[in-house]
Amino acid sequence: MNILLFASAYNGMCQRVHRELEAENHRVSIELSASEEVMQEAVAQFQPDLIICPFLKHRVPEAIWREHLCLIVHPGIEGDRGPSSLDWAIDMERNQWGVTLLQADEEMDAGDIWATQNFPLRGAPKASLYRREVIATAVAEIKNILLDAIQKPDFRPRPLDYSNPNVKGKCLPLMRQDWRKIDWLNDNTETIVKKIHAADSFPGVLDDIAGNTVYLFGARAEYRKTNAKPGELIGYRDGAVCRATRDGAVWIRQMKMAQHGEKTFFKLPALQVVTQQFHNPEYFEHLGVLDSQVQQDINTEIKNGVAYLSFDFYNGAMNTEQCIALLAKLRELRAHADVRVIALLGGEDFWSNGIHLNCIESSVDPAHESWRNINAIDDVVQEIINMDNKITVAALRNNAGAGGAMMPLACDSVWAREGVVLNPHYQTMGLYGSEYWTYLLPKRVGQHLAHELTTQCMPILAKAAKAIGMVDQVLPEDWELYHQTLQKACEELTKDELFFSTLEQKQQRRVADECVQPLETYRAAELRQMKAIFDNPDSDYHKLRYNFVHKISCGKTPSRLINHTTKEKVLQIA
Template sequence: MRILLLCHSFNSLTQRLFAELRARGHQLSVELDINDRVTEEAVAMFQPDLLIAPFLKRRIPASVWQALPCLVVHPGPPGDQGPSALDWAVLRGERDWGVTVLQANAEFDAGPVWAHAAFPLRQAAKGSLYRREVTQAALAATLAAVQRFQNGERVGDAPPPALWRPAMRQADRAIHWADHTTAEVLARLRCADGQPGVLDALWGQACHLMDGHAASGSVMSGFPDAAPGDLLAVRDGALLRRTRDGGVWIGHVRRADAAAGFKQVAAQAFATEATALPELPAPLQRPEDEWGELRYTEHGPEGARVGCLHFDFHNGAMSTGRCERLRAAWLAVRERPLKVLLLMGGEDFFSNGIDLNAIEAAAHRSGDSAADASWRNIQAMNDLALAVIETTDWLTVSLLRGNAGAGGAFLALAADEVWAHEGVVLNPHYKNMGNLYGSEYWTYLLPRRLGEAGAQALMRQRTPLRALDAWHMTLIDHCDEAGREGFEDRCLQRALALAASYNLPQRLAAKQATRERDEARRPLAHHREQELARMHRNFYGFDPSYHVARHHFVHKLPHAWTPRHLAVHR
């Protein structure tokens, strides 16, 4: 069928549906929801059989839904209505939730139901739930609805009695530090994750808080006299704040002043004030309840040990400092007697490459610039990738539990093998960010998997890639098609078997020989030099496309048009 996706932005859920529907043979085109006239024009040009709206912030115009079947993906169970469905579910601690695909009509979220899928609700941030459980349920429900439509049905089921949930206000999310427990504070931070954040104040300055993590009892025991609301310490850029019965680490904020009104690491957004707080670094190996961005665990018997290096960076953004800390952790782990190392990434993202928000912040600092910050960041990413590539006495595996994009996708390829869950979406290209050329040694890493022609073909396209398709084209080495629950354990068992395999010494010897031959043929330093020459023009040259695209992305500016690689009807 011809299916038009109408969406506010081409977000993770929309990307997954786009890739999955296209893999099933449907002709897909995308139109961003800019205004009613543009939507009407897109329908007239593409002539779709069906319109699907995975992520909207406005109603579909009546001129469209009256003329064409329009299915809306709503992140709530049947009968749930309102624009803040998932926010309310997280705040209220619902145990079960779901996704409903319903037909657009004159009422908000009240049309005939075509399909729905349920799931247990984890205690997690709204964004994490959206990227995992909501996306998986939305895929199942959307495929079921599309199948019904293909079978000739044109009317969905009557909706159940409605429960209207209004748009959540800041008053509903507000934190009262003297009264709220850690669990209550986390529920408020998690339901506002990403957007809009919880309106509060730090050091008397209004800002939106997000990215909360519970502090351990051992950390809080070091501050026996602290009062609720007190700011106590810094770790990995997060600020420790006292609650009624414990504490939370606040990872990111968005300041209310117009000049820097975008998301930043909390301690960097309030850099001057945060210098008065003590640093409390977390050791790599530590108890489970001790939060930190980096964590290392070790498994298996002596002589067949497997290490797991976790780096859970918010939204997969890897700033210069984060790259440097991860590289230092890698070098520290290099001293361990391992056979296999799993580079774990985070639960929601493996990596999305350089940190565009941190780079944007440099444009607001005296004596710095976005171009200089971009240059520092890409150098740090390259140093990290180089450390992985040059590790030849172990087998290294990148484990993609969540999505990977741009430089983060190529960082994954720096390992010997890449294993991913089937729900992962990859965007192994740079062009969508102002036509960046890219680095992270991709000119070395990609051709060794796809060949020169295959590498160039992949870098020319700009659309998302399913993990299953990446496996079929040999971009990755293993795609786990079992349920998301237990994925990490299954991969650990694979790694333990690999570490104990009889032919591991031969594999390592072959790996070392290949690296030596490749270096003799064309040194890694030459790849880096050539890539960075192009990146230097992106950052410092006459074409401002990268800086414009980054600014629009960071400040969440509305789209003026739909990119032509998505809007094929144009």
């Protein structure tokens, strides 16, 4: 089928739907513009058999949905309507939520229902629920509907019927800041965390800290006794700040200053906002580091000879200090006598997305901070490559991009959860890239494919990555089953015969590779390219980074996403 995707951004949902459909041999084209004229032109050029809207914030023009079947992915249960679906589900403490595939119609979210499927609602931030449960459920529904449409020509959708007692959803308005507002004197810790979860990662909860107006993101409950007044800052850790509540405390991982006049701000680690952007940072000079079992961005669990190393950095971005801390933890594990296998888990929502563009943008000298950050992440990759006394496993539970998609290749094995999407390229940010990619990627996929992956800038699914050698094993998508399978496979690697033979082969390969070309020459060549880009104030990187951080759209769909017959053929790896 010819399937056209309308979307407001080429986000994780759109990327996965795109590549999953292509894996099913459908021809897919994408239009990101909100212009009715451009959307109609895309329809006229592509002549789609079906239009799917995986992530659309605006209406489909009537001229299109009256003439073409348009299916909208709505992140809500049957009958749910409105732009704040997940926000309200979290606020109302629903234990079940869902995804509904409905037909575009005159009234928003009120069209005929083609599919609906529910899932258990975790106590997690909105963005985490969207990335894990919503995307997986939406993809399953779309694939099932296409199967039904092909195999069951008599299939008909059903109209939305609020008189049906099984329809539990309803139309709810946009959730505004007056509803999200935290009452620090009366709200308990659980309520505060819930409010911030419902606003993560957009729009955040608008709040005031000692006269500074900020948006709050990334909450974690800390049930510790404190004598501080509710709302008062009591300490910090891993870039997060801790605020007292009436019955405990809450960690805030990220903040964004509210717009002040013409000046706009962007999300940063909360401690950085407090110390660098608050008008009265001296007010908080008494704060110190707090011990916490809750707020630990880097955490290790050692079990049966396996160290499970998680590095749960917000949105997968790794700033210089986080890279230095991760390197220290790797070196600590290298010296740990009881550890034979190190499984690098990444975070709860991303494995890694490489260097931290927001922190770089906020620095006094972005070129210098870019250089510090890329060298720090290169040090991490170097440590993994040279880990000659342990077996390393990149356990890709979630998506990875840019340097974060190259870093797993430094490990001895790469095991990805089914449905994971990788973006192994840098050029969309105007960068050549480092992380030893010129050594690691061709070693796995060959020079030709490495060139295509890094220049065509397309996402790749875990299964397709396995087919070309970028991933070694694809494990089940179910979160619990993935971890059970991972643990069993990792523990198998610790057994004497397999461990020592694998280690010997690894050491021999590294020696052989070093004889062909010293490892550090790859890094030196990559960094020469990167430094030239960093040091050039007119390079595309500085402009693209600024636009990315400030969420400024280029205003048109990238040509690589438009699939017309006259367009140059791109690498077909779904």
